[in-house]
Amino acid sequence: MIQSCASKSKHDAYASYMDDVDTIASQSTNNGKATVTALTTPGLTLSQMVSRLRNIAAREQQNVDAAQGLRPPGKLRVEHGNMIEALQLRVSGVNGLADTFQRITASKTSGSDTESAALLADQAQRLLASDVVWDDLFRTPSMTQLQEDGISGVEVPESHFLASPDLIVGTHAMSLVLQRIGGASTGGTPVGRHGTNIVSTAALPTGVGGASKVLQVGTLNTVTTSSSLVFQVTIHNGGDSQEVQIPVTLTIARPAQQGGPITKTATVQLIDPATDATVTFGDLGQVPFASQTTVSVDVAAVPGEVTKTNNSAQYRVIFSLPQ
Numbered sequence: 001m002i003q004s005c006a007s008k009s010k011h012d013a014y015a016s017y018m019d020d021v022d023t024i025a026s027q028s029t030n031n032g033k034a035t036v037t038a039l040t041t042p043g044l045t046l047s048q049m050v051s052r053l054r055n056i057a058a059r060e061q062q063n064v065d066a067a068q069g070l071r072p073p074g075k076l077r078v079e080h081g082n083m084i085e086a087l088q089l090r091v092s093g094v095n096g097l098a099d100t101f102q103r104i105t106a107s108k109t110s111g112s113d114t115e116s117a118a119l120l121a122d123q124a125q126r127l128l129a130s131d132v133v134w135d136d137l138f139r140t141p142s143m144t145q146l147q148e149d150g151i152s153g154v155e156v157p158e159s160h161f162l163a164s165p166d167l168i169v170g171t172h173a174m175s176l177v178l179q180r181i182g183g184a185s186t187g188g189t190p191v192g193r194h195g196t197n198i199v200s201t202a203a204l205p206t207g208v209g210g211a212s213k214v215l216q217v218g219t220l221n222t223v224t225t226s227s228s229l230v231f232q233v234t235i236h237n238g239g240d241s242q243e244v245q246i247p248v249t250l251t252i253a254r255p256a257q258q259g260g261p262i263t264k265t266a267t268v269q270l271i272d273p274a275t276d277a278t279v280t281f282g283d284l285g286q287v288p289f290a291s292q293t294t295v296s297v298d299v300a301a302v303p304g305e306v307t308k309t310n311n312s313a314q315y316r317v318i319f320s321l322p323q
Helices: 002-039 046-068 074-107 114-148 171-185
Strands: 196-205 220-224 229-237 243-252 262-271 276-281 293-299 312-320
Touching: 002 046, 002 074, 002 114, 046 074, 074 114, 114 171, 196 220, 196 243, 196 293, 196 312, 229 243, 229 262, 229 293, 262 276
Parallel strands: 220 312
Antiparallel strands: 196 229, 229 276, 243 262, 243 293, 293 312
């Protein structure tokens, strides 16, 4: 009986601690998303970028303070210290980005300055390192310790500050960020070539039955559907600048008596020059069967785009059930 009570007490101590860590982990992950959003928001000036990053760093410092106030189970003291270090790297990295942008603003450094991009990339590396520290020096050894102590039913939280590191990590990525915000920093209009075009629209019935199908304009496309049918739209950046936050809308025409058109919108967060990006549309609901309809795709124009005729496409489609 005494052993049973001791085991429950140990389990509760781990569970309570990990619940507190989970709150911090979620808030920190959200701060990471906010950081990438700030770096990929069109139209921000350098000074506005600095302000946003300072606010994010302040919120992340609150996570550091909260973590320092926790009392971990004795066997997780080292891991707890590593978790705090991961959070501190995030504060340092975001503040470092803000400091670098502020220096660029003060010196009126050109947006294409390789040195400035390298300095920004160094700070982004701190954010990437924080994810490695969290995974390798906090989460993994904590899971091992729980297993050694025979504790089940307690999850060790994940927290990734950079869900897509390639968006901002690296000198090349930061050079493109600086090039993009260079015009905004002076209130100027975009220069050079800007624009995207639709490469393809594919129906991907990922369930049992049906085959993937790239839709063709000017012909009737038969799409075998399923409950997990998705459409994947690929767009290409044909300009010479990075573009961000591009809304893409897919519309399936449907009679009013069946609920009217099905409309879905997704966003291409970032697309570099001369590269492709894809967005996926799922959860389509009940598509119209056995009668011809239209699937339309529209890609919002980016600032400075001149040619917009290739930003939209209409496909004649008939949906059929798997045989």
